[in-house]
Amino acid sequence: MRKMALLLIAVVALTMIGCQPPEGLTGGVSQEAFDELKTQVETLQTDLDNVHASLDQLIEDYNALKAKVDKGSKPVPKPPAKGGIKPPTQK
């Protein structure tokens, strides 16, 4: 029984030692690769933020246009009457 327990402990210890990444590696990926990946993720995050902002602007423009169209036949005010008038002529 004791032999069995020792054997089990030895297996667990060996397994733990075997799972440790080699020195200079994080989770099995080199630090350099990890930093590069991190940069790419950050870039993607920035791009996504930009897409969100563009979509918000697009929705805002669409709503403004829709509101204009929904007014239907409501006239767009024409500019005030420009120009003057000459003195009248008798004839």
Next chain:
Amino acid sequence: MKKLLGLTLAFAALLVMVGCDGEVTLDTPDVTYTVTDNGATLSLSWIEIVDADGYYIIADGVATDTLDDPATVTFNATVPAAVYGVQAYAGEDVSGTDEIDCTPYETTNLTVYGNSDPDPAHHSGFGFNTNGSCVTLAISDSTNWLDIDYYFNDANPTHGPIDIVSPGDHIPPYNTEDNASANSGTDYAGLDIADAPGSYSTQTALADGAVFSLFIDPDADGWDAENDHFGKMSVLSITGSTAPYTVTVTVAYQLVEGLRWCVTD
């Protein structure tokens, strides 16, 4: 024998008398006209009709004058009518009637807005087509400007709250026409002839219920019978307590150049 001779002579005399009563066929006069007297007179003329004893002058279906000399082939019509005609006659026989149609073209219940109205769909100008019909025109659209004969001005009127104005009076001018108007009272149907030149202005105050004579002078050269036209306009209503006003009018346009007649009933 004597009896037979008498019967023969009587029969011959009867034949001669019957022959003398034969019907005369008269050609219809071919009437041309000119407009004279500053548009007050329609001068009719035609070629003498063979076998005619004279001519009847027909105004709106009624013979108003008789010319009993067949060589007299002119007539100055000074009483306005919608239709004037000339008919030759010989005894009881008459020819067909050649007519000159002077009926003005009427456009009823036209709505025109003062030019201070901000709505571009509310037209402030109007103009007459070649068939005499009248249409409203947006003064904000420069492609209409050449067709504008008048516009209603309540933005900067000089005579009343709202004036009828010649397009040439606007600064800048909508076109070069020098069209004028005159207040002619309140009896639209009774206005058979527009006011004579000399009493018009290119800007006249509109008034509810008033009737106006219209003098359209595209060449801005005073009266002539080449392309001037006359008409009349009744103001049916002016709505609005202040500008912009809405005006409803009925207009009649004389198609005969230079003629001032405007008989509409």
